[in-house]
Amino acid sequence: MLIRIGLVIKSQIKMKLIESKLRELIRQAIKELDFKDKESFKKYQSSHKMRPSTKVNIGGKETTVGKADTDNGESEKGDLEDAHWNMDKWMPNERDLMDEFHYILNISNKSKRLKELISFLEDEAHEDILYKYLGKKSIKDLAKHIIKKEA
Numbered sequence: 350m351l352i353r354i355g356l357v358i359k360s361q362i363k364m365k366l367i368e369s370k371l372r373e374l375i376r377q378a379i380k381e382l383d384f385k386d387k388e389s390f391k392k393y394q395s396s397h398k399m400r401p402s403t404k405v406n407i408g409g410k411e412t413t414v415g416k417a418d419t420d421n422g423e424s425e426k427g428d429l430e431d432a433h434w435n436m437d438k439w440m441p442n443e444r445d446l447m448d449e450f451h452y453i454l455n456i457s458n459k460s461k462r463l464k465e466l467i468s469f470l471e472d473e474a475h476e477d478i479l480y481k482y483l484g485k486k487s488i489k490d491l492a493k494h495i496i497k498k499e500a
Contacts, residue, residue, distance in 0.1 A: 382399075382403070382404075382405045382406070383405075383406045384405060384406065384407045384408070385408060386407065386408050387407055387408070387417070390405060390407050390417060394414070394418070399414045400414065401413060401414050401415030401418070402414070402415065405417055428482060428484070429483070429486060429490060429491055429494040430494070431482050432479065432482035432483055432486075432491055432494075433491065433494055433495055433498060435482060438478055439474050439475045439476075439478040439479040439482065440473060440474055440475070441473065441475070446473055449469060450469065453465045453466050453469055454466070454495075454496070454499050459496075462496060463489075463492055463493065463496060466492040466495065466496060467488055467489055467492045470488045470491065470492060471488055474488075479491075
């Protein structure tokens, strides 16, 4: 009886080791993806969700998804959510501006609110920093996003 229990325990330990090794092999295989060119990377990316920190190899050049997803430092698709939640990086930190921002968000006429917010962003934002977040999106896209999320 003790021999059987010992064999069962030994086989269970062996199975756990095998499972552990398999998990590690899968993790290593997933950590880096190889693509022959940027087009194949974009095609894969359009149907698979990848973290910006995932390592990829595009045409023999190692990089990360986040870096590969940018063109000359600008994101191609633009991330309105990041631009919105990182306002402190591209908007001067002044109480008067934040008061004006919140006043604009409370304007009841939707078209006037959008027009005022676009004007405010164009006048007050540090455009060089803001456009790094927006990529090819416009300030109007950001204004619509902010209104949708906050108003």
